Amino acid sequence: MKLYGRSFSGNCHKIRLLLSALHLDTQRQEVSKQDQQEAWFKELSPVAQVPVLEDQGNIVYDSLAIMEYLANQYDLEGQWLPKAPADRSKVMSWLGYVSSTVQTGLAGVYLVDFFKVPLDRAYAEKVALSSLSLLEQSLQNRPWLVGDQPSLADIAAYPYVERLQKTKLDYLDKPKITQWVNRIQAADWYVE
Numbered sequence: 001m002k003l004y005g006r007s008f009s010g011n012c013h014k015i016r017l018l019l020s021a022l023h024l025d026t027q028r029q030e031v032s033k034q035d036q037q038e039a040w041f042k043e044l045s046p047v048a049q050v051p052v053l054e055d056q057g058n059i060v061y062d063s064l065a066i067m068e069y070l071a072n073q074y075d076l077e078g079q080w081l082p083k084a085p086a087d088r089s090k091v092m093s094w095l096g097y098v099s100s101t102v103q104t105g106l107a108g109v110y111l112v113d114f115f116k117v118p119l120d121r122a123y124a125e126k127v128a129l130s131s132l133s134l135l136e137q138s139l140q141n142r143p144w145l146v147g148d149q150p151s152l153a154d155i156a157a158y159p160y161v162e163r164l165q166k167t168k169l170d171y172l173d174k175p176k177i178t179q180w181v182n183r184i185q186a187a188d189w190y191v192e
């Protein structure tokens with residue numbers, strides 16, 4: 001199994017966390033922005049984005065698709081992506097929210113503050129603050145975003161929250177989010 005990615009990327013961090021949680025050994029290849037425009041990489045990812053996973057001759061791109069692939073292939077008991085439709089839908093709702101709103105807000109702030117990408121910082125911060133409120137509220141009475149054990153929902157959201165420490169925004173005024181971050185970093189499946 002091989003993961004093509006970039007260490008700074010939140011989308012790639014999700015996959016590293018899930019691979020570790022599933023105890024899967026992976027070869028890793030760092031892909032530069034320049035590599036992403038090369039023909040060999042576009043053959044793997046027609047959208048020229050990381051992450052890309054190669055497994056048993058299958059090429060999967062997009063972090064959401066990779067997480068779903070890995071869960072279906074290797075999470076046989078459904079610990080990370082529940083099998084029961086009602087529980088599964090709760091995790092899927094978070095994955096949808098992370099791919100849209102959390103990426104716009106939290107990842108947007110990270111891109112502006114850390115990489116100096118010229119995005120609308122004020123809009124990204126407004127969206128980020130609403131996501132932080134929702135996360136704080138969702139963690140009010142439980143340790144994980146869905147149910148009483150960690151799931152893909154936590155793995156997908158974590159990288160963007162953690163990366164706020166490299167920005168002018170922070171989550172440290174949110175006690176439940178802070179505890180959740182500490183809980184994830186203390187887990188035996190946690191990887192940078």
Ligand SMILES: N[C@@H](CCC(=O)N[C@@H](CS)C(=O)NCC(=O)O)C(=O)O
Pocket residue numbers: 009010011012033036048049050051061062063064
């Ligand atoms: N929807 C995709 C988004 C992937 C994405 O935006 N990847 C970024 C890095 S985090 C990328 O490769 N951007 C193109 C570039 O940097 O040139 C996913 O979830 O994997």
